[in-house]
Amino acid sequence: MILLSNNAPPKLRVARPTPSTVSFTVSTRPVADTVPKKALLYFSHAIRLGLGVLILALFWAKWRSYFPIRNEDPESWERRLLTNYVGVCVAWAAEGIDWKVLGGVGAVGLWGVLRRGYTVAEESLLVLRGLGVQTSSSSPTYLSTATTRFIPTASIQDIFIHEAFKGFEVRFYLAIVVVGEEDTVVVFPNLLPERQILEEVWRGTRACLYEPKS
Structure with a gap:
């Protein structure tokens, strides 16, 4: 990016x-030396952060689809996350993606997120x-x-x-x-x-x- x-x-x-x-x-x-460039830089960082969080959330939801949360732990933070609106949407999306596809595409996405947005910088x-x-x-x-x-x-x-x-x-x-x-x-x-x-x-x-x- x-x-x-x-x-x-x-x-x-x-x-x-x-x-x-x-x-x-x-x-x-x-160099972000003007207001538009600074705004663009911050927007780029926000997109990277959001994409990284989304990929990790899909990985986590897919893993939980194979290893569900135990029923004797109804108040766990994982259950609260999975039962709210965002968690349900993420779980639904992860359920519809094959784990091989999710693993491959997610790994490439994380690589892109963690890679700097420019070539050799300094x-x-x-x-x-x-x-x-x-x-x-x-x-x-x-x-x-x-x-x-x-x-x-x-x-x-x-x-x-x-x-x-x-x-x-x-x-x-x-x-x-x-x-x-x-x-x-x-x-x-x-x-x-x-x-x-x-x-x-x-x-x-x-x-x-x-x-x-x-």
Whole structure:
């Protein structure tokens, strides 16, 4: 469910929470900076939440059709839910759907609900002077956390911008050479922003990472 466009090129955000820390974030996440966009974003979240609750309710009602509530428990919360108007409608709908169809379609629906409404949203590079850098890539779903890696300053041999073929085009990338590793660590490996952004990140990283010489 993509209600906000995510076709815009990656944009760079720079934050400096302290004089010795700088964060470079490249993002394709749509920015809700106007009232209509904010309303559309909230509406999207509401639709996702409602659809997820409906799918789980159908699963639960279908399960209860095979394993009914015991008669000796007349005041259970499940019985109260199943006997109100909404519960009766959900139970009726679940009863008319084959469990295989419900399981397959429901699983796909839940996957769509839990998946973010845009592609790779954010990748970042956090630079801590005298300590090292941390790379991070956001997760495609709401249930999993971002993928991160910390590289100490002592393990950083070099930071450079290079170019490589991706399909039939040449793309620039920012890479970190780590001592003792054959492969370089590519920063922003999924978004691969334009060279101008990479150059700004490269200059800012080198300026912040190492202590200034007195």
